[in-house]
Amino acid sequence: MRKIFILIVSMFILLTACSQTASTVSNEDKEWKPKRPIEMVAPARAGGGWDTFARVISNVIMEQEFMEQSIGVINKPGGTGAVGWAYIQKIQDPHTIFTTSTTMVFSMLAGNSQYSWDDMTPIANLAADYGIIAVREDAPWDSLTELMDDFKENPEKFTVAGGNTPGGFDHVQFISLAMEAGIQLEDISYVTDQSSGGLPILLNGTVDVLSSKLGSGVVEQYRAGEIKILAVLSEERLEADSVSQFPTAVEQGYDTVFINWRGVYGPGGMTEAQVAYYEDVMRQVSESDQFAAIRDQFGWEEMFMGSEEYTEFIRQEVESNSKIMEELGLLN
The missing domain is CATH 3.40.190.10 (Periplasmic binding protein-like II)
Incomplete structure (x- = not known):
């Protein structure tokens, strides 16, 4: 009887520990936050559209304190985005995200990159250029x-x-x-x-x-x-x-x-919690008076889409732009 009691107690402790571990993992996953500064990649030269957009977003985030961690912009020009996307995919780090636009779809359809939109994670779209x-x-x-x-x-x-x-x-x-x-x-x-x-x-x-x-x-x-x-x-x-x-x-x-829609993507394999965190930050950026003034300055229109809507939008963009590229003889 004593052995049976000890076995039952041991199993209870084990199950409790497993339950607590699962709960901890679940809570951590639900409440993910960056643990170090964020790298916002502009897959193009300084001064271009992707770079301008990256710096605008980063400035709004920092000045409005939408993140606890700092966020800085780095440029990875070359291949109409291909160099930047290769960098993103190589490091596979949720602390590194990047700005993008319609150009990404056209560039990938033209065969400029070994990666496609499906290899990366749509986070949010913020504007229409x-x-x-x-x-x-x-x-x-x-x-x-x-x-x-x-x-x-x-x-x-x-x-x-x-x-x-x-x-x-x-x-x-x-x-x-x-x-x-x-x-x-x-x-x-x-x-x-x-x-x-x-x-x-x-x-x-x-x-x-x-x-x-x-x-x-x-x-x-x-x-x-x-x-x-x-x-x-x-x-x-x-x-x-x-x-x-x-x-x-x-x-x-x-x-x-x-x-030319302008949005933010992350590397492939991001968790739902990581996407949700960034989506919330980008929503705050989009809804801020500071970003509204910037939209007016550049002639951008408001066009916010969360990750789920953005994903479906990209699917439609790929389909329609594939037809255009094929008609023009530019589809890879």
Whole structure:
């Protein structure tokens, strides 16, 4: 009888210990918080769209104290994001997250990276940026129609620059617009300027046209009187005072609309608790007055999506953009 009693007591202690361990693990998983400073990776050069977005988010987080740990930005440029994504996947650390946008989908569809959206974890989307077509202030074209008509007549005289490699967002949006205008794909001379996004070589006369995004520094150059923004590729004119004067391609007779959503991803294999933590932080960023003012400054629109909604949104983006890339002969 004594042996049976001892056995029962031992089993009770063991089960209690196991239960406490499981409870501890469960509570830790539910209440995950960073244990050290966060690394926010911008998979591109300093000053570009991903970098600007990363620094904006990090500044809001720090100034509003949305995290107990500090958060800093590092740049991993190259391959239209490929270098940064390889870095993220190599270290596989939930303390390292990264900014992303529509460019990620186009770049991966073009085969620029060995990784895909499925290898990483969607956390939240925070804003909608839009594509633009710009020329120098002293250029002879004052509208998108004038530019495209001249381009169609004299395609050999034009060179277009973008910050992405062929198959990236900047390239695809211009090709889509040009083909709608009746310009043949083989007549389009496109050069990539990943190091500076295309603005310097537009301003020094190396290229004639810039295909880019509002959030990539063009608004500042417009204010400085250096460039003309001939069209924003949004469905309607944007409401923010800083960009409401720019005409859309739609109002000039074109159906081309290119939205560049901007969000935050993490490495693959993140736990639900880790995703929930960052999603909550990003929601606070999105809802803050400070970020609202920044959206207005850059001409971004509010477009918050939590992880679950963002995941489904990306699936739809991959499907629709795969069709576009295939039609243009750019699908890898």
